[in-house]
Amino acid sequence: MITRLTRRGASAGVILGCILLVSFISTAYAVAQPRKAPAQYKSSGHFAGGSELPGCVLTGIRFGKHSGFLRIVLDFSVGNNGAPKHPPYRIEYRTFPYRFRITFEGVKYAEDAHVDTLHAVPLSIVTNAENDIQLMEMFITGPALFKVIEVDDPAKLALDVKFLPNEAVPVVYAVQLQDIADVQTAFSLINRGDLPQGFAPDIIVIGNSVFVEDTYLTLEEAAAVVARLDDAGYPAMVTERLGNELPRY
Numbered sequence: 001m002i003t004r005l006t007r008r009g010a011s012a013g014v015i016l017g018c019i020l021l022v023s024f025i026s027t028a029y030a031v032a033q034p035r036k037a038p039a040q041y042k043s044s045g046h047f048a049g050g051s052e053l054p055g056c057v058l059t060g061i062r063f064g065k066h067s068g069f070l071r072i073v074l075d076f077s078v079g080n081n082g083a084p085k086h087p088p089y090r091i092e093y094r095t096f097p098y099r100f101r102i103t104f105e106g107v108k109y110a111e112d113a114h115v116d117t118l119h120a121v122p123l124s125i126v127t128n129a130e131n132d133i134q135l136m137e138m139f140i141t142g143p144a145l146f147k148v149i150e151v152d153d154p155a156k157l158a159l160d161v162k163f164l165p166n167e168a169v170p171v172v173y174a175v176q177l178q179d180i181a182d183v184q185t186a187f188s189l190i191n192r193g194d195l196p197q198g199f200a201p202d203i204i205v206i207g208n209s210v211f212v213e214d215t216y217l218t219l220e221e222a223a224a225v226v227a228r229l230d231d232a233g234y235p236a237m238v239t240e241r242l243g244n245e246l247p248r249y
Contacts, residue, residue: 039147039148039149039160040147041145041146041147041160041162042093042145042146042147043093043143043145044093045092045093046090046091046092046093047090047091047147047148048088048089048090048091049086049088049089049148049150050085050086050087050088050089050105051085051086051087051088052087052088052105052106053078053083053084053085053086053087053088053106053107054078054106055078055079056076056077056078056083056087056104056106056107056108057076057077057078057107057108057109057110058074058075058076058104058107058108058109058110058113058133059075059076059077059110059112059113059114060073060074060075060110060113060114060115061073061074061075061113061114061115061116061120061123062075062114062116063116063118063119063120063121064119065119068162069160069161069162069163070119070121070160070161070163071158071159071160071161072121072138072158072159072160072161073151073156073157073158073159074102074156074157074158074159075114075156076107076154076155076156076157077110077154081154082153082154082155083154083155083156084154084155085155086150086155086157087104087105087106087107088104088105088106089102089103089104089105089107089157090102090103090104091146091148091157091159093144093146094202095143095215095243096170096172096174096215096243097139097204097243097244097245097246097247098139098140098141098142098143098144098243098244099137099138099139099140099204100137100138100140100146100159100161101135101136101137101202102135102136102137102138103133103134103135103136104133106132107132107133108127108130108131108132108133109125109127109131109132109133111131121138121139121140122138122139122206122246123136123137123138123139124136124137124204124205124206124207126183126203126205128184134183134187135203135205137204137205138159139246140161140163141163141244142163142164142165142167142169142244143163143164143167143169144161144162144163144164145161145162145164146159146160146161146162147159147160148160169242169243169244170217170242170243171217171240171241171242171243172215172216172217172240172241172242172243173215173216173217173218173219173221173222173238173239173240174213174214174215174216174222174238174239174240174241174247175199175201175213175214175215175216175222175225175226175229175236175237175238176211176212176213176236176237176238176239176247176249177189177201177212177213177229177234177235177236178235178236178237179235180210180211180212182210183203183205183210185210186203186210186212187203189212190203190212194232195229195232195234196225196228196229196231196232196234197228198224198225198228199214199225199228199229200214201213201214202214204246204247206246206247209247209249211247213247215243219238219240222238223238226238
């Protein structure tokens, strides 16, 4: 090839010029592509991302204990292949109890999903009759920092949790609605949007128990909310517990 290019100097120059031009364009294109900024740890708030991905299924939840943090990986697939991109997701850090609330759009839970038990944290997954994931919650033992990493090829989500054992855990007063028959009743109740001001409850599912509750740092505030709920026709009660304890009746 070198001999051929040397004998045809003019043509070789054109060819070489084309090669250099293509190389320059490729390099410039690569430089122009936006790169994801490295995820940074947060002490509150949420991470969100992804885009519409028909046929996406959650196929696995894995846990890995590393030096200084716990990694939770969510595996997805489309058909029989890994997911080509991330489905719409939102992973939010919630307190009292400390947990991660995970929601998706259009993601089903695989009937044969693999969930690790080694290093696992307590979790709940709520689906509807079509196996669409309505809510996932992963409960942790106390305050933490967290970040979410979007892994590509195939697409996965990695949630890194860095615990803060020296951070104080307060006593809280949970206001819980009574007579909640099941989780779908709980969703319908909250979606109506007619609960009294100052009461913004979460749905927490633990085993077969469904809690609709909001937490407060003083008994006085909690008692005032119970009174407003009673006036509106919603029976409620107050329970006292540490902020890292799970709900109970």
